Amino acid sequence: MAFFTQKVWVEWIEQGLANGEYNYYDYKDLNNVEQIGSSKVYKAIMKKDEEEIMVVMKYIGNKLSTREVQSELKLLRKIRFFNNDHISSFYGITKSDSNDKNQLKYMVMLEYGDGGSLREYLQNNSENLHWSVRLKFARQLSKAIEFLHEKNLIHKNLHSNNIIINEQDLKLNALGITCKMEESSNISINLQNYLTYVDPQYFKIPSYKSSEDKQSTLTKKSDIYSLGILLWELASMRLPFSNEEHSDLQKEIMEGLREKDIDGIDQDYIPIYK
Template sequence: MPVLFIPFKNGEKKCNYCGNEYSETINFKQKYCKNCLFLYIKNSENATGNNTYLDVRIKYTQCIEHDIDRSSTNIQEWCKLCSEILCFRQVTPNISSFNNLNPNLIITGFEFYDYLNYNLSFGIVKSILTKKSIPILYLSWWANYDECIICHQELEYINENPTNITKIQSDCRKWCSHCYMIYTGCRYCLTTNVIFGIIDQTQYDFIISTKLNYDKFYEIAIYNSVFGNLIPHSQIKYLKKIAEGGFSIIYKATWSNGVYNTDVAIKKLHDSRNISKDFLNELKLLYQCNQCNNKIIERVIITCYGITQDPITKEYMLVMDYANGGNLHDYLQKNFINITWKKKINILWEIINGLQHIHDNNIIHRDFHSGNILLSYQLEDEEGKVIQNWKIGDLGLSQLVNDNLSNNEVYG
């Protein structure tokens, strides 16, 4: 039998099922609905084979039905005339009340530290979207947090397609839009799974409809099938602004994903709080340029690792390769007289390869100039020979060959 009288977010004021205001337990200020609690007890008394386990502490005061003053763990002994809930041991306490308690407190016959005596475990699942392994934390309690346990951002309910989900399930899923962590609760056993990523299409559909509010799902699906990476903004550390144009600002940053630190370029489009057609267009074209598994692609086109969102400004950004050598225009300005013909031919050869690959995918760059040809890296081998890697970037104005072009637009 599902436990409907306890919210999945302790900060809520009214019950999602009957609309009554929530009451609070004496200890830990845990929210619960008395009306739905009465219904739960009544239904559980009449139910057969009810194996619901509810770990609760009840305080009794003297009344016409009871001549006792003790605590109990049996919810069936509830009396609406004299019973008060001390706490639900399977439910996370209100943080403020939890922190203010005396560590030596004895709560009606059991030690305070016994409250924490629940196990947790973890496992690994494979995302059907990204084909990557995603960790899941299995909590043996009802985690009714209002904030993310990692970044402390407010959690939001995942209100998935109501035609495919029951009322009992509708308030058992919440997520952090900052870390992309998903919290899924079970109202039958009062346990919670914390999923460190998006593992199925249902979750992805929700995030797309909520955060990327745009009607062309096809472009989003293309992005997801290749990158499959909504990068938590907390993993990005900004270092400096390196360029600014009419459409975007480029930052150098470090991406720390817990395994390694990588220098990346963050491309923030102006006024990108709402996903624009131009933003989706660039994602789609990056997909087409990266869909082939040929390793040469990684050498000639700037790679996009995924997207992220600033939790304060709500602006979306592309997380891309960082070209530490700058662009070709600046490189020629500084080094032109020292560049040999052989090196010039090598640079031209890499540019041709990149442009050929773009054209092979039926894409017109439309903003092809020396400022968008980037030196990804430059190093010396053991013999002192300088090795360079030039890539083509900024597909923001690019377009498919068969798309309609305005007569007044210049492209090439």
Template sequence: MQNTNECINWIEEAITKDYIRLYEHKYFSNIEKIGIGGFGKVYRASWRNSEQYFALKSFFNLDNVIAKEIVHELKLQHDIQFHNNIIKFYGVVKFDPENGDVQSKNYLLVMEYADSGTLKNYLKENFNILTWNDKYNLACQLACAHSGNVLVHQNIIKLSDFGLSKRIESSSNTQSKLFGIIPYVDPKRFGGRRKNKNSTQKYSLNEKSDVYSVGVFFWEISSGQPPFYVDLALEISQGLREDPIPDTPEDYIKIYTGT
């Protein structure tokens, strides 16, 4: 668990040097769990009993891999601040939000709270009132974000992290739960292997893969729903695509089809 201790030491040293702000737990109230994933939980908390909210991100089982990735995430979050399309990182707080235990050794990330949740939920709740200008605006913001970790706050697309959960899954050698994300992944990833001289290797995702993923999100914004209804890895890898939604402006279609 050496890396875990190094993670804690790095955080505490960063706090001492004012590199990262440490919040007092007493200022957070009305704590509500709003999300859970394979690597941790996310809570919504009021700030000083006001209507201002923060998101608190916790992590399961702070093992060597997760500890290393958390430090990597903290460094990125600290270095890339104040971009309008990135969820803001404010600092850390040390307590257990489940029982209020202030003796807990676990740190939580204090993040900007996105009031409309995920892009999927936002479209579900607001699609009927979105104009094409609204959809163009969301698409342009998403092009800047270049990520599937997309939230919406006050009608603004927000990148929620820098692929932390994806890196943890990859580093931990866990089986990725692809059922919900297959339509967003570059189809070449499902095409098996490609030859490299005398050896073979899996296709590596790259910048073109990001462009493909963003294009799928553009289609989702135009339709108001995620693409496909089941996981169709084989069919997608063989060229299956969703058709443009009727009445979609030609200029918008060109954005995500490149035609």
């Protein structure tokens, strides 16, 4: 059954490529750059006409239904046409080097961040990041979330490893918005890994509920909660709750635990943060 489903969505992708709905590019120098659970993200060089562009790439989950693949690729295509300065660009689709037609895999290609993720950028610039840069990033992040919400899209997966810095500008990772590119079990694992950013309401749902049921409880307000945590991280230059020991951090957050106010915060930052 899984093979049949994969065969159907592969045919759908190939039809979309033939119709010009999605761009197809070759690549070279593929390298694994990150792994969360069983989900891998790769870096490669995309060949576009005479130009070579560094991109990040990710396999489309083999266990997804045809409907899920269609929905997520249509959303990526929509994001491409948004052409928003604060959301990473979706370039198109490519095919892996596998010679086994029964294991045919497609990958999505997106903008690469030369400054790494926001988390990496803050760690690498922890001693000299001027408030003007933090203020710029905070405004760009707020505008990106505002734009998504105006389009009736909910991110649901905001954290500092899911935001890139490219050419000194902050951008939401488009793959984070289309989180079903991963199997649902990986989404659940991902939220657990970044629980300090997740709306506490998510963890109040009974454990017997499916990952999709839990995901459906996340709303625009959930994004705003995550945004608040990210703005705190930008201002403090450290990970939330990283300075204290917590025996059960998830439970404490559910019961109302929040990070402390930041001393010496720039006055221009306060209106955004509050």
